[in-house]
Amino acid sequence: MIDRLPFWRFVSVRAVILYFVFFTLLVSVVFVIFYVQAGRELRVSGDSFVARELELLRLTYSDQGLAGLTRAIEYRGGQPRGYIYWLARSSGIKLAGNLDRLPNLRASEALDDGWVRFVLEDGSGLLVGIRGRLVDLGSDVVLFVGRDLAGYDRLRSRLGWALAYALIVVVGVGLVSGFLLVRFLLIRLSVINRTSSAIMGGDLSRRIPVRLRGGRGDEFDFLARNLNSMLSRIDSLVTAHREVANNIAHDLRSPLNRLRTRLTLIERDLPLSGESDAVAAAIDEVDHILKIFDAVLELAQIEAGSFLTPPCLVDLGALVRDLADLFLPSIEAADMRLDVRLPPDRALCFGHRQLLVQAVTNLIENALKYGHRAGGTLTLELRVAAFGEGSVTDAMTGEAILMVSDTGIGIPSDERSRVIERFVRLETARALPGHGLGLSLVSAIVAAHGGALNFSDNVPCGLVATLTLPIRAGGVN
Amino acid sequence: MKILLAEDDVKAATLLTSGLSAVGISVVHVCDGDSGLNAVRDGDFDVLVIDWMMPGCDGFTMVERLRLEGYLVPVIFLTARGSIDDRVAGLRAGGDDYLVKPYALAELIARLEVLASRGATIDSRLLVGDLSLDCVARCCFRGGVEVFLNPREFSVLEYFMRHEGQLVTRSMLLEHVWDYHFDPETNVIDVYISRLRQKIDRIGVVGEDCVSLLRTVRGRGYILES
Numbered sequence: 001m002i003d004r005l006p007f008w009r010f011v012s013v014r015a016v017i018l019y020f021v022f023f024t025l026l027v028s029v030v031f032v033i034f035y036v037q038a039g040r041e042l043r044v045s046g047d048s049f050v051a052r053e054l055e056l057l058r059l060t061y062s063d064q065g066l067a068g069l070t071r072a073i074e075y076r077g078g079q080p081r082g083y084i085y086w087l088a089r090s091s092g093i094k095l096a097g098n099l100d101r102l103p104n105l106r107a108s109e110a111l112d113d114g115w116v117r118f119v120l121e122d123g124s125g126l127l128v129g130i131r132g133r134l135v136d137l138g139s140d141v142v143l144f145v146g147r148d149l150a151g152y153d154r155l156r157s158r159l160g161w162a163l164a165y166a167l168i169v170v171v172g173v174g175l176v177s178g179f180l181l182v183r184f185l186l187i188r189l190s191v192i193n194r195t196s197s198a199i200m201g202g203d204l205s206r207r208i209p210v211r212l213r214g215g216r217g218d219e220f221d222f223l224a225r226n227l228n229s230m231l232s233r234i235d236s237l238v239t240a241h242r243e244v245a246n247n248i249a250h251d252l253r254s255p256l257n258r259l260r261t262r263l264t265l266i267e268r269d270l271p272l273s274g275e276s277d278a279v280a281a282a283i284d285e286v287d288h289i290l291k292i293f294d295a296v297l298e299l300a301q302i303e304a305g306s307f308l309t310p311p312c313l314v315d316l317g318a319l320v321r322d323l324a325d326l327f328l329p330s331i332e333a334a335d336m337r338l339d340v341r342l343p344p345d346r347a348l349c350f351g352h353r354q355l356l357v358q359a360v361t362n363l364i365e366n367a368l369k370y371g372h373r374a375g376g377t378l379t380l381e382l383r384v385a386a387f388g389e390g391s392v393t394d395a396m397t398g399e400a401i402l403m404v405s406d407t408g409i410g411i412p413s414d415e416r417s418r419v420i421e422r423f424v425r426l427e428t429a430r431a432l433p434g435h436g437l438g439l440s441l442v443s444a445i446v447a448a449h450g451g452a453l454n455f456s457d458n459v460p461c462g463l464v465a466t467l468t469l470p471i472r473a474g475g476v477n
Numbered sequence: 478m479k480i481l482l483a484e485d486d487v488k489a490a491t492l493l494t495s496g497l498s499a500v501g502i503s504v505v506h507v508c509d510g511d512s513g514l515n516a517v518r519d520g521d522f523d524v525l526v527i528d529w530m531m532p533g534c535d536g537f538t539m540v541e542r543l544r545l546e547g548y549l550v551p552v553i554f555l556t557a558r559g560s561i562d563d564r565v566a567g568l569r570a571g572g573d574d575y576l577v578k579p580y581a582l583a584e585l586i587a588r589l590e591v592l593a594s595r596g597a598t599i600d601s602r603l604l605v606g607d608l609s610l611d612c613v614a615r616c617c618f619r620g621g622v623e624v625f626l627n628p629r630e631f632s633v634l635e636y637f638m639r640h641e642g643q644l645v646t647r648s649m650l651l652e653h654v655w656d657y658h659f660d661p662e663t664n665v666i667d668v669y670i671s672r673l674r675q676k677i678d679r680i681g682v683v684g685e686d687c688v689s690l691l692r693t694v695r696g697r698g699y700i701l702e703s
């Protein structure tokens with residue numbers, strides 16, 4: 001049952017997905033904050049270099065004057081250190097430096113406190129970002145010192161990529177571990193579910209396996225252990241209940257047997273009279289009660305699945321043929337026609353022949369009794385549906401569909417599920433003899449063979465009782 | 478006929494003994510399996526009627542031991558457990574026949590007689606009156622005219638002819654000819670037998686009736702005799 005759920009309906013899947021999304025978002029936010037903060041730190045440290053250079057040059061200017069400053073700038077500008085210098089008059093006439101002229105700064109490029117940022121085309125035509133500070137040294141001299149931002153940009157983009165890769169790894173590890181976690185949980189759960197299904201299928205002796213890890217186990221083992229003790233309790237109650245019912249039926253049989261024997265002896269000794277008729281009627285009543293007890297005990301045995309004789313391969317086609325032969329005179333005597341349709345392949349069902357014969361007999365007798373209509377037809381049809389194409393030597397597995405159809409009054413669709421219950425007799429059937437256990441027995445027999453009993457409408461009227469039984473078709477000799 | 482009755486229910490055994498004595502069957506009654514074993518070793522019985530469930534050595538074990546010791550005397554199991562599976566289990570355990578309690582006295586007597594005379598007719602050609610059956614060629618003649626029977630009808634008639642003059646009940650037919658171990662709700666066997674009777678009694682192109690050989694015993698079964 002659980003295997004048919006869509007995957008998003010599993011609590012574990014939803015929890016893992018939710019946790020995964022939340023965790024990924026959180027990691028992304030942390031990474032973005034880190035990226036922005038690191039960028040700012042890089043820029044501040046770059047700015048502090050520029051500020052120190054400016055301070056150094058300002059000291060040179062105050063110590064050695066414009067000529068000393070010009071010399072220092074010419075010297076420093078020749079070094080490949082990534083610094084940009086521009087010494088000029090306030091009017092913009094260049095005095096020294098490795099920058100020809102400061103571009104006209106737009107308002108957006110001017111930052112606080114003389115800091116500027118602009119883009120410059122270098123000799124090879126590449127655009128280079130420059131960030132620097134323009135200071136007025138007084139006496140109609142201005143000095144700009146800036147830094148080439150290429151290194152900074154490269155560092156920042158490297159950091160960005162590193163963070164992106166880290167995010168991918170986090171997402172990947174999250175997905176894989178989430179998948180493994182879900183799988184682990186579902187495997188543990190499906191063991192419990194499979195066992196429950198088997199138990200619902202009637203095998204009350206099954207128990208959920210408990211894995212003992214150092215004598216403790218996890219919460220699933222606790223759940224399994226609790227379910228197991230609950231099952232043991234149910235099992236013992238059901239067994240006790242069944243035993244009580246069986247013992248009552250069984251213990252009542254002995255006194256009824258003796259009663260019947262006594263009545264038989266009385267009947268034998270009585271001359272033919274009204275009294276002997278009464279005794280014969282009493283014997284019939286006792287027989288009817290005993291028949292009900294037998295049917296109840298038979299049902300109990302089949303439902304418990306406790307058989308003394310081992311199952312064997314039963315040829316369903318031969319079984320239907322034999323019953324058709326046995327019932328043909330009865331069906332014709334009831335002014336009905338018998339139609340038998342058998343498949344060309346052999347249908348072998350692994351089971352109890354006697355029980356299967358009993359089941360099909362019950363259906364045929366029901367069709368005769370309740371589905372009777374003069375001129376009607378009783379159809380026995382066996383179909384074989386093989387699953388998959390095995391090789392010829394392989395025993396193919398499949399389903400046998402055995403249908404017993406009549407052309408009588410049928411069963412209203414809302415009553416169909418009721419007729420297999422114990423002691424249920426429909427209004428239309430009350431006038432006829434029976435104890436209401438026949439279809440319960442058929443249903444129990446078919447269930448014991450892993451099959452199903454279903455009813456449907458016949459065309460144009462009547463009932464189709466369909467037995468579906470697992471089989472091995474063809475192949476087997 | 479002399480039978481051994483191994484049955485722990487003394488009251489039921491007493492009733493049974495009186496019923497069987499009335500038809501001339503002598504009964505030796507024991508209450509448990511061990512005395513049953515000793516009785517069989519000492520006496521000479523035609524049939525053993527053994528209750529499946531007895532204190533001490535139960536019916537199954539008792540028959541198992543007797544078969545091991547080489548006693549081939551036919552056995553009818555009596556069982557209070559009437560499920561189909563229980564019935565078949567009795568046959569698998571070495572019984573020749575079984576009866577589920579309660580059973581009609583007539584049913585037990587019919588089966589006792591069939592078992593006591595077992596092995597009397599092993600011929601492949603059977604003859605009752607002017608009805609003859611060839612079990613090898615599987616053909617049937619009535620007064621020199623062939624009667625066409627389907628395989629199951631042939632088996633039914635063969636069973637009747639092998640037990641000529643003996644009462645054959647419906648459940649005996651179902652169990653021994655069809656190997657069906659349950660009681661049908663309808664009179665399917667009666668209708669089947671009347672169809673068979675028509676076939677063997679009304680023969681020839683003109684369909685003249687012969688003397689009926691297959692007689693119905695009301696409420697009990699059938700007897701085939703000339």
